[in-house]
Amino acid sequence: AQSVTQLDSQVPVFEEAPVELRCNYSSSVSVYLFWYVQYPNQGLQLLLKYLSGSTLVKGINGFEAEFNKSQTSFHLRKPSVHISDTAEYFCAVFDQGAQKLVFGQGTRLTINP
Amino acid sequence: DAGITQSPRYKITETGRQVTLMCHQTWSHSYMFWYRQDLGHGLRLIYYSAAADITDKGEVPDGYVVSRSKTENFPLTLESATRSQTSVYFCASSEGHNTDTQYFGPGTRLTVL
Numbered sequence: 597a598q599s600v601t602q603l604d605s606q607v608p609v610f611e612e613a614p615v616e617l618r619c620n621y622s623s624s625v626s627v628y629l630f631w632y633v634q635y636p637n638q639g640l641q642l643l644l645k646y647l648s649g650s651t652l653v654k655g656i657n658g659f660e661a662e663f664n665k666s667q668t669s670f671h672l673r674k675p676s677v678h679i680s681d682t683a684e685y686f687c688a689v690f691d692q693g694a695q696k697l698v699f700g701q702g703t704r705l706t707i708n709p
Numbered sequence: 710d711a712g713i714t715q716s717p718r719y720k721i722t723e724t725g726r727q728v729t730l731m732c733h734q735t736w737s738h739s740y741m742f743w744y745r746q747d748l749g750h751g752l753r754l755i756y757y758s759a760a761a762d763i764t765d766k767g768e769v770p771d772g773y774v775v776s777r778s779k780t781e782n783f784p785l786t787l788e789s790a791t792r793s794q795t796s797v798y799f800c801a802s803s804e805g806h807n808t809d810t811q812y813f814g815p816g817t818r819l820t821v822l
Binding site: 628632637638639640641642645647686690692695696697699700701702 | 713749750751752753754757767768799801806807808810811812813814815816
């Protein structure tokens with residue numbers, strides 16, 4: 597079964613600073629990877645996804661992620677964060693065998709003014 | 710309004726009672742999902758449905774029952790609630806599977822006393 601590990605449970609950063617949220621997945625022949633964001637008291641919404649092609653994926657709200665097959669990573673980055681980016685971020689991989697989306701445990705991003 | 714809705718948003722019940730959480734989507738998406746979100750576990754799939762009258766177990770199905778008589782509705786029933794089922798429950802839908810984006814409802818916070 598495929599799995600996802602989010603290496604940081606909490607990431608505090610200052611406003612306008614860059615941020616990287618780390619995600620590693622278990623190796624597989626083909627892999628579909630996702631980043632979802634959950635704002636306070638809301639459901640999850642898709643930030644971006646990697647299916648194939650370019651390893652640099654651009655998403656909404658200025659976020660991007662890079663698929664690195666050799667390091668089995670899919671880290672999420674933003675060059676300059678805003679207070680409104682305060683949320684929990686989930687990395688997910690589609691498990692082809694089990695036919696289900698497998699989520700990491702989440703990273704809570706806190707933006708300090 | 711179009712989208713995916715859940716009701717109730719908050720529910721307090723007692724151990725042993727039956728509880729039904731409702732989920733409704735207006736997109737006519739084929740797939741629907743139920744997840745539970747617990748601290749330290751991220752999101753875990755309870756059940757999913759590929760179409761009306763087709764349902765399948767996810768990672769943590771014990772103690773839950775689902776049905777899908779209509780494409781737009783996917784209720785989740787806790788037949789005899791237990792304290793361990795205290796959680797936030799999210800319903801989601803997607804047009805297809807594996808690579809398709811899942812759209813999440815706002816969640817139901819269930820407390821079992």
